[in-house]
Amino acid sequence: MNFENVEFYNAGAVEKVPGLGDHGFMRIPENVRNQLNDRARFVAMDSVGCEVRFVTASPNVDIFLSCNRPEFSEMGEVRVFKGDFLFQTLPIEPGKVINFRLNPPESFNIASSLAINAGGFSSDVWRLAFNRGATFCLHGIDTHGYAIRAPKADEKPRLNWLAYGSSITNSSLDGYPHFAARKLKVQVQNKGMSGACHMEKEMVDYLVDECEWNFATCELGINMRGGFAPDIFEKRASYLVNRFTATGKTVVIISVFPNCRTSTHTVKPEINTEREDAYNAILSALVEKKNVPNLHFIPGKDVLDDFTGLSGDLLHPSSYGHAIMGANLADKLRKLI
Structure with a gap:
């Protein structure tokens, strides 16, 4: 063959x-x-x-x-x-x-x-x-x-989407990136790193320099809140934002999706709650400060807008959750691509 x-x-x-x-x-x-x-x-x-x-x-x-x-x-x-x-x-x-x-x-x-x-x-x-x-x-x-x-x-579909993120992006063929891709009639390169989305320089450089894509989404934060101080997160996120936006292609930054440790959904706030809030604020500020037309910010809560879309661990979406996330994200991306 x-x-x-x-x-x-x-x-x-x-x-x-x-x-x-x-x-x-x-x-x-x-x-x-x-x-x-x-x-x-x-x-x-x-x-x-x-x-x-x-x-x-x-x-x-x-x-x-x-x-x-x-x-x-x-x-x-x-x-x-x-x-x-x-x-x-x-x-x-x-x-x-x-x-x-x-x-x-x-x-x-x-x-x-x-x-x-x-x-x-x-x-x-x-x-x-x-x-x-x-x-x-x-x-x-x-x-x-x-x-x-x-x-x-x-x-084949004309547009090629690069999706980087956590296990929620890594997901499966029924995950939100694949659902949204079908709705948008685009191809999606699933580069989610389950439990391992740490925004290393080597990973960012590979995605930007060696992968072929027309637009990208980066779902960031959930895998770093257990072991990285906000200043380290900001340094890595800033490098990612600068490298991706320098391509001139459409780039969408997505903050942490709601979960049981999110400040608006927990009765037991702890260090992960504090870091998640800090990470989300950092991402929003980076996009606002960069202020370029090809860079966009979507809060995770606007993608997963129904908390009951989570599975029993109250972290990972269920099949229903992935479906509503895919539909919501497709609606938002359609206006940007």
Whole structure:
């Protein structure tokens, strides 16, 4: 299989994974991730939001995939899309190469071309999208002699969104960035760092200098309040704001989403509460002081505007929470992009 004939999206690097294969999808390349905090070094290997995309007329397409064990579940998961339509959801047993066959749905011959091409992707594009927690490896695509190619520019959404943030951004294929991207008909590069969004210089430089994007959102603060004084947070946030805005592209800074330690929602305020308030004020002030037309600030409370959208830990959104966050953020971003 000539992998030059397919597109790897959201993969910062394709690397060898011991025991699995040579084509493992890493969201952040090794030379960058190994300069980050300890947790980020393996979270960056999570393939969430990475996609394998291709176009072929073959009536039978055999796919060969594997993954390592996800951090929070027993099985990996790949979702197969035909254009914008979810075609199949498949569990992947860790450590084993699995094979499945794709056959173009007959229903696509019944619906009008206008109907099945109303989203951002052409209905001719096959997409293998990887869910949260594992590193996925592609071992082969067999089209049984039919030609295969990467999608053309006009077969994909025009705009490319870069989403950086905490586990709430890292989320899953049902997380708020992916929901909002569907609403906006854009592509989203999920660069969320679960429990590890520390705004290191190396990470910021990589996102700005090496990733291709048209607009970016940076959800900042929640992962730093437990171990970073406000002055350190301000220094790192200031560097991020300056580097991102210097590109001239649209940049949106999002403050901490409401949670059980937020000052307006807690009966037991503590150091994390104080730091969250300080962080939010710092972010707002940085944007106001910068005062450039491509930089915008959205308070987290305006994205998660229903506290019952949180799960039982009162920190991470539920499926409902991610849905309302995605809808709210899409409405706000639509006015900026």
